[in-house]
Amino acid sequence: MTRFSEPSTEAGSDAAGTQPPAQVVSLLDPASAADNMADYLRAWTVRIRNGESGMLPVVLGLIVIVIIFQSQKSVFLSAGNLTNLFTQSATYILLGMAEVYVLLLGEIDLSIGYVGGVAGVVTVATAAPPGDHPWWVAILAGLVVATIIGIIQGLVITRLRVPSFVVTLAGLLGWEGVLIFLADREGGTNGGGTIRLSNSILLDLVNGNLSVAAGWIVLVLGVAGFAVFLIARDRHRRRHSLVVPPLGLTIAKIVAVAVAGFAVVAICNTNRGRIVSHPVRGVPWVVLIVLGIFMLWTALLGRTRFGRYVYAIGGNAEAARRAGINLGRIRTAAFALTGLTAGLAGVILASQLGSISSNVDGGSLVLYAVAAAVIGGTSLFGGRGKMLYAVIGGLVIATIANGMGLIGLSASAQYMVTALVLLAAASVDALARRNSTRSS
């Protein structure tokens, strides 16, 4: 940058003058970046009309679904059921986040349901007799296996140039075979393909709770940390005249996080025990685990080169290649992270069920995972999506399953309603995008 010391004199002066007036806003003027809320809202409506609808449709949809279920069954919004819903959604959210990595690349991974299953079996079997390994060794074993599976699939996809759809379709079949084999071998004598989980810490991942006080402390620290982080960043950027989101938006974000966090903690800290003498309250550990993974993966995608390259490859792989990015390595790493996250989902699933068996329906799980990511707003064509979308999408999937279960609808109806929601979400996205191409 030092090279360009002298001011430019000859370039572009007339070109600037011939632009349509609306576009001639000096780049050097930080105010040109929507600095107030009204501008921001205007830009936001433009974005929505241009197909960048983001999470708006799905959040509205979730509210509608909640209202319908609550009107049908008043226990739906009870503390006990909502806490249940949070733990149920964990598997979908984790699998959805796993899928986001590869969807961002414009690839797909159909194997993650059974990869999770295999990881679950490995973890449960490692913690079971005769080994009786400690909980962390068991989790590590499961996650390592899942990551290695992801790396193998990634290498086949990038080195042999077999489409990811085909490789992971083979994975969908093959890992189910491995799952059945392992479950039968490890649990065959005592449970016909089912391995019981006896390690109390592993069971507590989903079934254990933070104390009431700990829940509130985590909430206060978390929201305060988030607020300080955002405000400090904005102040720093404003001082250096960089593009800053409007203050109103930052405040809205902080308020939204605080309200959502407060709601979750308040619900979970309400007594949900059936027996008066044995109150059950507290935020389930799994909520914190999912939150932690969500923050970690969001930082990885948003704040590191790796994340930037994932988006770049999904947006324009040739441009990424010409920028000197090693496509094979980034793609393989993404499949590895997909495997890792799926492995964690498998561990959580085993903890939730208290056992793992060869009956894990990895086929449905992966479709729910893709649905969770897409319902939230992730594009199947690569380049567009966020981990947050998988969180919202996973919540929607779990809410539908939970609510329909409460109402007593059959599995057939559940599948059909989930299908309609997925279709509706994808259509809203497609319609919005069609509008944008027509107008441009």
Place this chain on the structure above:
Amino acid sequence: MNLPADPRAEAGPTLPGPASADGRSGDHSDGRNTPASGAKWLLETRGITKRFGAVEALSDVNLHVAPGEVTALLGDNGAGKSTLIKCLAGIHEPEEGQMIFDGHPVRIRGPKVATGLGIETVYQDLALCDNLDIVQNMFLGRELTTSRLLDEDSMEKQARQTLAELSVTTVRSIRQLVGSLSGGQRQAVAVAKAVMQNARMVIMDEPTAALGVAQTAMVLDLIRTLRSRGIAVLVISHNLNDVFKVADHIAVLYLGRLAVEAPVGAFDQQSAVYAITTGRFDPATIEASETVKAIE
């Protein structure tokens, strides 16, 4: 002067062809072929040959690019222009031939090697990611980091400064997605991306092809700005008007061969078209090529 059939030999006075071909390059090609000091050319290719299967896209190309000058690379569709610059940018590796950059022989094995030398390329298709914003695109592949996290603040500052120096002032926000920019704005971003890293040579493949009058003027101004900063510019264009506005030298590719290479003064529109379509120097301008000698 009698004109042999070989188009390269025909353009003898300014032809950088191999000396062995007709044995007279030595005394005639005083210009671009044998510089007195190796330092005159920033980049020189010797006998570059590139094949795609059976197709020989480039055969024995000897191109010369000088610092602080605009060299226009002309040629019909499929002549091999894009292939040649992709060899310089490290996208393709030629099967044969040598490249001399700044007096040293180099092998450009990948895009990183090219950018490491200071060779930046603006591709015909721009190679931008529509889903990333302007800053993210300008730093793609060379993001600044502090303790392994992206340093968005520094990147935004540098990107803003570069765009300002190039007098690109027509984008609403530097954090706008590139997919929402107009053709000219995208071109400007691609050029800014190329020059932001201390480029010594900037290659542009048809930078004005899709642009309107005003935006073409803007890009030509950008090219002049680069030249005034001592950067070597190699520009491909089918638009001879643009070429004559900014070029100092013209090189013509014809069916994968470098047919003609001469200062812009040796051409007019007509003889340039003749050279592009036939791969020969227009006989009518042979006198002009004598002037070439005088110029040099």
